[in-house]
Amino acid sequence: MRSRSQQSSWISIFQKYQGFVGLAALLAAAAILVRPQFFSASNFANILNQLAVPGLLAVGMTFVILTGGIDLSVGSLLGLLNCVCATWLVAGHSTPATITFVLVLGTTVGACIGGFISITKMQPFVVTLAAMVSLRGFAYVYTNNANVSGLGDKLDFLLAPHFGVPTNAWVMLAITILALIVLWRTVFGRYVYALGGNEQAARYAGIPLTKVRIGAYAINGLCVAAASLIYTARNTNGSPDGGVGFELDAITAVVVGGTSLVGGNGNIIGTFLGALFIVCLNILLVLKGVNTYMSMGWKGIVILVAVYLQSIGRNKDS
Amino acid sequence: MKNLLPLLALLFIAGCSSGHDGNNTSTPSNGNSPQASSGDKPLVVFSQANSQDPWRKVFDATTKAEADKHAADFTYEAQDASGKSENQNNIIDTFMVKNPKVMLVSPNDLSVTKAVEKAFDKGVSVILLDRDISGEKYTCYIGGDNKQIGREAGKYVATKLNGKGTVLMIQGLANVTATKDRADGFMEVIKTFPGIKVIAGDDCSFQRKKARDYMESFLQKGEAIDCVYAHNDEMAIGARLAWDANPKGKAPLFVGIDACQKEVVDMIKSGKMDATFQYPTPGAMGIQVAAELLKGNKPKERRIILPTVLVDKASADKYLTDNPNLEK
Structure with missing residues (x-):
């Protein structure tokens, strides 16, 4: 912190608003390249529809990353919950019961992962890597490696628009605002920052680290569960290989939004803008007709640039 | 100098986005047209x-x-x-x-x-x-008919074997319709030839390596076969490679499906494979x-x-001229 104040202040201002600056640059590019299509009402709905799942995953991931952890298992968990949700609906359970069960299951799995990390003191990377493999395996076993179809229109209400905005986008916005309040205005939120900022100091200050960590991972699990419901509504089936690679999209959104992978530094608004950035980038590339594999290359470059910008001040610290 | 780096990076992001202009040949961007691009x-x-x-x-x-x-x-x-x-x-x-x-x-x-x-x-x-x-x-659906392809393959094999012999069928991914149809169509025809026995081989997932591994183990058993029918060319090639590594007497017929690789047609021309059926x-x-x-x-x-189109030694050259876009 000390060295940053010595640097010219606009770098730190820039770092703070990195997600916003990145998004502004992207929108400017869109304005030049594909203006009439990109800034149309139908594309507005399109962006919001595509934003819900990665947006929710990124909000959950922000909690985990702020504690100094990481969760590689969210893609697999989403795939498993997608299968559970589809199977329950096909088996004839009521929609509210299914939604409740999926949300509780997701939260529980998240809490278990957080608890496991706290108790064993293993690195979150390793624990969630193992969870990523196992949960994907469960999804295959649970469905006998077959897609679950025949849901009908039971989850269609999640896609229906209200005031021109699809319900799934309202859900995402509501959870994002809740997360914002939790991190800014609650004791738990301050503890999350404290844990990621300096674990040693947080322990000496008497912060209940285990509870905070379990809470952060549980919130992440809840966000994954909400995302899996929207995912199921959009796909109208359960697929054991659903959500492969989603964890990387979520981490990318968080990082592009200016949250430090070291923990303790960042915020939800940045994450929201980061997720919006990724979705808009994807859409822009499709509208411009850029080849899929070329797009992957550009996305990688964007991540590198974002992380580099974050690291400028911190490199000086060490 | 260091202070300039973020600015450069930002310009770089912007530059990347506008750089797509060069990659794209099909749509004229902004320009004068007020309409969509x-x-x-x-x-x-x-x-x-x-x-x-x-x-x-x-x-x-x-x-x-x-x-x-x-x-x-x-x-x-x-x-x-x-x-x-x-x-x-x-x-x-x-x-x-x-x-x-x-x-x-x-x-x-x-x-x-x-x-x-x-x-x-x-x-x-x-x-x-x-x-x-x-x-x-x-509005409309366009596709091939895997079951019909299976039948054609069955007829070809039955004729070549004169209605007598043993066929090893190397299978594709288990719960894929293509696998089921290519097997069912084939069996439908073969059942009318009581002299032909079919050994249902393993699921080799349409992969060359898996088929090769499987064929190597199968050949260890020493069971005599007159024909290998694989649910795609990649697996037929794998089986052939296994045979070449450890040949025992006269080579069986090798029949595949897809005919989308030049490699397969070349193998047919050189006698390493006998036939394949195009999955259009x-x-x-x-x-x-x-x-x-x-x-x-x-x-x-x-x-x-x-x-479908039958590709064998007689039709291989014509097939290559008719299909210039085959995978190398």
């Missing part, structure tokens, strides 16, 4: 499930080649979903922003049904290629139907089934 020409889009296996690569190449012939009539754009349904949903939704007239889709699986139906409801003509969706909201790629026909739809002509049939 596709200009005056109607837009035909193609959402491919994945472009990873050899058959899909030929599929892409033939579609593009046919679209180039119609470059004066419409603008053509393709995106591939890397085998992920969620990608394909997003791509189809984003395509709709561009107001295409016709959309070709090769669905990744049934999960993209909703996105396709939404496009159809919007008034876009939808041409399904190779795979179906779970509803009826499409539907892209070129899809573009032709799209061109007719733009002129206002609906296809006569709603489901167009493409015939």
Whole structure:
């Protein structure tokens, strides 16, 4: 912190608003390249529809990353919950019961992962890597490696628009605002920052680290569960290989939004803008007709640039 | 100097985005046209499930080649979903922003049904290629008939063996319809020849390496076979490689399916393989139907089934000239 104040202040201002600056640059590019299509009402709905799942995953991931952890298992968990949700609906359970069960299951799995990390003191990377493999395996076993179809229109209400905005986008916005309040205005939120900022100091200050960590991972699990419901509504089936690679999209959104992978530094608004950035980038590339594999290359470059910008001040610290 | 770096990086991001202009040949960007960037020409889009296996690569190449012939009539754009349904949903939704007239889709699986139906409801003509969706909201379907291909292969094998012998059938992925149809059609014909015995081989997932490993173990048993029928060429090649590494007497017949690789046709010419049956790629026909739809002509049939072609030593050269876009 000390060295940053010595640097010219606009770098730190820039770092703070990195997600916003990145998004502004992207929108400017869109304005030049594909203006009439990109800034149309139908594309507005399109962006919001595509934003819900990665947006929710990124909000959950922000909690985990702020504690100094990481969760590689969210893609697999989403795939498993997608299968559970589809199977329950096909088996004839009521929609509210299914939604409740999926949300509780997701939260529980998240809490278990957080608890496991706290108790064993293993690195979150390793624990969630193992969870990523196992949960994907469960999804295959649970469905006998077959897609679950025949849901009908039971989850269609999640896609229906209200005031021109699809319900799934309202859900995402509501959870994002809740997360914002939790991190800014609650004791738990301050503890999350404290844990990621300096674990040693947080322990000496008497912060209940285990509870905070379990809470952060549980919130992440809840966000994954909400995302899996929207995912199921959009796909109208359960697929054991659903959500492969989603964890990387979520981490990318968080990082592009200016949250430090070291923990303790960042915020939800940045994450929201980061997720919006990724979705808009994807859409822009499709509208411009850029080849899929070329797009992957550009996305990688964007991540590198974002992380580099974050690291400028911190490199000086060490 | 250090203070300049973020600025440079930002410029770089902006530069990357505008750099796409150079990569893209099909759509004129901003320019003077106040309309959408596709200009005056109607837009035909193609959402491919994945472009990873050899058959899909030929599929892409033939579609593009046919679209180039119609470059004066419409603008053509393709995106591939890397085998992920969620990608394909997003791509189809984003395509709709561009107001295409016709959309070709090769669905990744049934999960993209909703996105396709939404496009159809919007008034876009939808041409399904190779795979179906779970509803009826499409203009036309174009694909091959795996069961018929299986029957043709069965007839070929029965004739070559004079109705007598043992066939090892190397199977594709277990719960895929192509596997089931290629097996069922084949067995339907073979059952009428009581002198032919079929050994149901392992699921080798359409992969060369797995088929080779399996064939190596199978040959260890010393069981005599007169023919290897594999559910695709890659597995037939794998089986042949295993045989070549450890040949025992006269080589059996090697019969595959797909005929989308030059490698296979070359092997047939040199006698390493005996025959393969083309699993036709539907892209070129899809573009032709799209061109007719733009002129206002609906296809006569709603489901167009493409015939297969037998490739053996006699027809190999002609096949190569007829199909210039084969995978190398």
